[in-house]
Amino acid sequence: MKKKILFIMPSLQAGGAEKCLVNLLNEFDYNNYDVDLLLLNKTGIFLKLLPQQVKIITLQDDFAIFSKNILSSFFSFLLKGKFSLAYSRIAFTYKNRSIKNSGFAEQYSWKDLKKAIPTIDNNYDVAIGFLEKTSIYLTVDKVVAKQKIGFVNNDYKMLNLDSKFDEPYFSKLDYLFTVSESCEEVLRDSFPSLTSKIKMMYNILSEKAIQNLANEKNDELDKGINLVTLGRLSHQKGFDIAIKSCAILKQKGIDFKWYILGEGEDRKALEQLIIENDVAGNFILLGIKENPYPYINNATIYVQPSRFEGKSLAIDEAKILHKPILVSNFPSAKDQITHLESGIIVPLDAESIAVGIENLIEDSELRAKLVSNLKMHHYGTESEINKLYQLIDN
CATH class of the missing domain: 3.40.50.2000 (Glycogen Phosphorylase B;)
Structure with a gap:
């Protein structure tokens, strides 16, 4: 059975x-x-x-009502005589709005949410x-x-x-x-x-699946030097730092585009940072793409400027597609990248990331070495x- x-x-x-x-x-x-x-x-x-x-x-049922906006949910529970759930819906909203740490908020509001499940x-x-x-x-x-x-x-x-x-x-x-x-x-x-x-x-x-998807045609990227990063638009992924790195590279006269594939709660803040740093033509938020692999496949360099990761799926996907990779020195970076062998690891600050990218752009021999090393290994984990x-x- x-x-x-x-x-x-x-x-x-x-x-x-x-x-x-x-x-x-x-x-x-x-x-x-x-x-x-x-x-x-x-x-x-x-x-x-x-x-x-x-x-x-x-x-369905109580959870579906609980998931509505606060006023609709509250009054729906009142009309049904479910006063405890009406109170829990108010408490859930209060905790999620008043607790600044979003992780704590999700933890402490669980006892309210679970009453609807x-x-x-x-x-x-x-x-x-x-x-x-x-x-x-x-x-x-x-x-x-x-x-x-x-x-x-x-x-x-x-x-x-x-x-x-x-x-x-x-x-x-x-x-x-x-x-x-x-x-x-x-x-x-x-x-x-x-x-x-x-x-x-x-x-x-799956190496085979990723490589097959990567071969789909993509004309959205520039024909010159392209940097690509995948990730949710959140504090964790370090895009605020990346924007400052982008500005440093632009000021040095380097001709490039940096494409970001992802969506998230920080979009508006990042759009404002892009304007403030005058990199609208270089740092491009593409949003979510159903198939990100052609973008990685056509990148000059894959960049991961994260503050922390568990084990970055995007980095492993870039390895499967044999891309030169630059990552910030987040705590688990060395689990995935061996410095100067499968990629390069740089300190987590705007200047270091910019210098690392500049070095990779200018050093074609290093890029070729990294690509050659990646091709020697199997990264599928089926x-x-x-x-x-x-x-x-x-």
Whole structure:
């Protein structure tokens, strides 16, 4: 008999964790497993990339009302006589608006949100919260399953969460996965009592699929020197620093374009920074692209100026496409890049990033060396899924 697996995810909006989940589900063995996917919001560009064997589940009734705007939700609950839920909806909004740390806000407002979520009891063998915070809390509090697994897709310390809030949730999981060696070490340091539960599994990447998609025609990039970066428009990804680096390069008279593929909450602030630094013609926010691989494939250099990462999917994709890569020295950078062998690592400041880019642009021999080194290795990680199977089948 097939085992029943439930994955939990907020949505499938463009993002590294979302793409990782879609990659994982496209490699899944549907001869041995039935897979459901619970989405809090059935949205995102990756929906169409899900394999047809995956059944999408959404929450209705009270959760659907809770998800409306605050006034509509509040009065709908009042009309139904659900005064506790009306109060929880007000509390949820207050916490998310008043708590400046967005991670804390999501943690502390969970007790209000969960009141609108029914218990999910569909005889699941395994429930997997594929993202830190709400996905894991829902897995623990609201799903009935024989085995429960959580995923932390980032450097836990850099997420700036309340570990005292998370520890009782993590302790109720059978296993807690993360995505790189350094992230695994951080989790073990943060939760020493849970060491035996903490596992590491690299993000699933298919070299063949990425290379095929990369060959699609793309005429949007300039014919000259192109820098490309993928990432959500958020503080984590360091685009504010990148804009200042861009201005430095422009002032030096270097002719280039820097294309950003992604969307996010910082767009307006970044657009203002672009204007203030006079780089509108050089630093270009392209938004979300369903197929980003032709952009990476046509890049002169792939740049990742992040403040922190778990294990950057975009960096691994650039490695598969044999691009010269420059990354900032975020804590887990050395898990993915060996300096001057598979890319270059520079300090996380505007001047250092600009100097590193300038050196790569001018040093064609170094670029050729990096490309040659990347071509010597296999970066597909399809076999990583066996780590999950081994735990599910025990």
